[in-house]
Amino acid sequence: MTSSRLMILCFAFFSISIFLRHAIAQPDFQIYDCVENQGNFTTNSTYKANLNHLLSTFTTDHQINYGFYNFSYGHQNRANVIGLCRGDLTLLACTTCLNNSRTLLPLLCPNHIEAIGWYDECMLRYSNRSIFGSMETSPxxxxxxxxxxxxxxxxxxxxxxxxxxxxxxxxxxxxxxxxxxxxxxxxxxxxxxxxxxxxxxxxxxxxxxxxxxxxxxxxxxxxxxxxxxxxxxxxxxxxxSYLFYKQSSISLAPSPNPSLPPSPPPQRKASRRVAVIVASVVVCAVIITITICIFLTKRRRRNPSTQVPSTGMALEDEETDIESSQFDFDMIKIATNGFSDGNKLGEGGFGVVYKGRLPNGETIAVKRLSRASSQGDNEFKNEILLVAKLQHRNLVQLLGFCFKENEKLLIYEFVENSSLEKFLFSKTFLCSIHLLFSIFDSVFVLRIIFINFGICNGADPKTGVSLDWKARYKIIHGITRGLVYLHEESQLRIIHRDLKASNILLDADMNAKISDFGTARLFLHDQIQGNTRKVVGTYGYMAPEYVHKGHFSIKSDVFSFGVLVLEIVTGIKNNQVHLDNEIVGLVEHAWRNWQNGTTQNIIDPILTSGSKTEMARCIHIGLLCVQENVAKRPNMGTVLLMLNSYSITLPRPSQPAFILSTTNSQISEQSNNNSTHELNDMSITELYPR
Structure with a gap:
């Protein structure tokens, strides 16, 4: 091999290594988004040419020294680019950051018409639509x-x-x-x-x-x-909590022009053949390098974790931006017939819920928050910020919101079959007679008549839809899946804090949907427990560590779920058990029977069909969830496994919390009311194991 050819090859490999090192060393964005819904462009399109021209020239305008670049180029398929630097940067730092952005963003989002990328010091975005002068909140x-x-x-x-x-x-x-x-x-x-x-x-x-x-x-x-x-x-x-910006009064000031280096001495012209070979090798190296870079960046994009630095970071979903979900007040007023009593679906501690119909024919449920409630503002913010982020078949979907002066409205999907409470506990006068008859076996025929006519048999008195064991077991499954999503699967960890029968809605197919997130609290995924001075919820469903100390966690929701499961299986409200002139809670009633081996005695007597073993297993699971020892309560993922697999042996439950007697029965008598009270002495929170 001649020395000239060896030099050519060495130069080629050197050029490739330098280019590769430069391309791969390109710093990553903190986060970026290739906006999918704006479509793609083809390789030879006019938009690509216009965009390439803008990206290659927009930082060369030396009249701009304040860190904001906004340019457009092209008569057809116009490209628009915005570059924004943090206000405390020098001009050199700003242009360096934007130059990195204009190199990297097209590689990360090849053929995407619209894209945006953030570094710590600057932001770059481009699109074929006008993006100047308009406020945009997403992505x-x-x-x-x-x-x-x-x-x-x-x-x-x-x-x-x-x-x-x-x-x-x-x-x-x-x-x-x-x-x-x-x-x-x-x-x-x-x-x-x-x-x-x-x-x-x-x-x-x-x-x-x-x-x-x-x-x-x-x-x-x-x-x-x-x-x-x-x-x-x-x-x-x-x-x-530390200084992260420059405090210098001079920011984004143009740097003095450095003196130009002396011109290199003229070189002896190489042969034409050598020049062609060198040029060809370099072009090949560039093509190979770009291919490698595209491959690497596509791999990086497939694995979103590579976009996230050691500090937590996440893209916010454009579809859940609550600012695009505001309804017109007058339209909602017409939809609910002026919030008429005839459209009232129910009433709770925070306001009244009305049925409505939008102009497009869609049926909705509208919660009109109470003007007198001191918690109205907090609930309004809570439900908008939290529920708008949650999408699951076992959660009621928030469609939007509305506010006008003192009026605050939340608009939900309409759930046809109302609440689980109405199915389980709609006791009429005839139902009371049925309960009296249930004591005497000699009037068994009368009991059968009551059951056959849907009186006090777990049926909605308005619709006559019955709640047999198959439906109840399906509801338990649905609530479990909804809580697994809230605690483990959603991008936010949500502690509901007020899980009860009236907050479980049933759709036309009797699927359970968890509702009412006004008291919910947001947890980060590595957070286990929190505390509060204001305890809100419903007595009878609230975990003891929450009532007494203000400690709440996913295990607080597990406790409420356990009480709810016992209510579903027994058909008894948690504060309505009377034994030998003694008032006890449902939890204690279930615990006594489980200890005595008489669990079958507390199963709802109208459940004449269905697996008694399955019912007893659900009572066992309910007792595991209401154990006083927080660490022994299973998490909801484990509960789902228990429900789905009979091969899992259930552990023996320990004594549950809130064993009520005649001395403290007043607590249970209040259990149907939302409760709020202040805790005067707060202890240091200890983290409970999961």
Whole structure:
């Protein structure tokens, strides 16, 4: 091999290695989104040419030194690009970040018409539609500091106040910069640093709306954490317990032009053949490298975990953006016939529920929150922020919301068969006579007549639909699957805190749907337990550690589920057991019979068909769920396995909580009422094992 050819090959391999190293060393986005619903473009399309031109030139405009780039190019299939740098960056840092973005984003989202990517210091997005001057809230992302705040509630409260103050300052910025930073310092409390920013093309009003909307989601993002952020296409905020931005008064100032290096001395011209070979090798290397990069980035995109740094981060779902789910008040008023009594479906502690029909014919359920309720605002925010994120066949779907002055409405899917409570506990006068007859075997014929006519037999008195064992077992399964989703499978971990028969709705096929998330609490996936000074829920269903100490966890919901299962199998409300002039709770009644081996005696007598073994097994599972020892209660995933597999041997339950006697029966007598009370002395929370 001649020396000239050896030099050519060495040069080619050197070029390939340098190019590969540069391409692979391209820093990853914190997070990015290839917007699928905007479609794709073809390789030779006009849009691709326009986009390539924009991306290759938009940071070369040296008149822009304030970190906001917004350009369009092309008469047909126009491409639009926005680049936004954090307001405290130097011009060099800004252009470096945007240059990395314009290189990486097309590789991560090949042929996607619209895409957006975020680095810590800048954001880049492009599209074929007009994106200038309009406030856009999705796609969006949220991220959180992995460290917990020492006083989570106060930390979030102070951070929220700081960010709201900074919002007013940022909104007053000009068309070049809408960015504000600040700190809040309270004695004997960590300093909190905050920053907010809008794209400068927004009006002050739109900037404020965008940031306030993001700040309202702060608990979804980073409740209990020592820092967090939410990024939207049109705005973003961040807060931390450490300084994360530059405090220099000079930001995004143009760097002085460096002196140009001397021109290299003229080189001796190589032969034409060598030049062609070198050019060919380099072109091949570039093609191979681009192919490798596309392959690697596609692999990276298939595995979303590679997009997420050590701090928690997630894309927010565009479809669950609650701001696009607002209904017109007058339309809802017409749909419910002016909230007439004839359309009333039920009434609870937080308001009245009405049936309505939208102009398109869809039937809805409208919860009109009580104006007098001090918890109305909290419930309204809770249900919108939490339920809008939850999608499961065993949860009632929130369709949207509406508010006008003092009116707050939540619009749900309509569930045909009302609540489980009405099927289990709709006791009429005739039903009371039936219960009296049930004591005497000599009037067995009369009992049969009552059952055959649907009197007090687990049937809805309005529809006559009966609740046989097959239906009840299906309902238990549905509630279990819904709780497994809430506790383990959803992107948010939700503790319901008020699980009871009236909050289980039944659709036309008798599928169970968990409803009423006004008292629900959000947990992060690595969080096991929380506590509160205000205990809300329903006596008889609430776990003892929650009532006495304010401790709540997934095991609190498990306790409520256990009580609910016992009610479903026995047909007895948890506070309506009278034995020999003694009032006891259903849990104690079931426990006594289980200990005595007489479990069959507490099965609802109208369940004349169905597996008695299955019914007894459900009572056993219910008793496992209401054990006083929190650690011994199974989680809902284990309960689902117990229901699905008879090969699993059930452990022996230990003594349940809330064994009631005549001395404390007043608690059970209140069990049908929503209860709220304050805890004066709060102990340090201990983490319970799962």
């Amino acid at each position: 969006a992302f949220r991220a959180w500091n992995p460290n917990n705040a020492s006083d989570p509630h106060r930390f979030i409260q102070l951070a929220t106040t700081l960010l709201q103050q900074l919002t007013h300052e940022a909104a007053l910025g000009d068309s070049r910069l809408k960015f504000a930073t600040g700190i809040t310092s309270v004695p004997n409390f960590p300093t909190i640093y905050g920053a907010v920013q809008c794209t400068p093309d927004l009006s002050p009003q739109n900037c404020t709306t965008c940031l306030f909307g993001a700040i309202q989601r702060i608990q979804l993002c980073c409740d209990g954490k020592a820092g967090g952020r939410i990024g939207r296409p049109s705005c973003n905020f961040r807060f931390e």
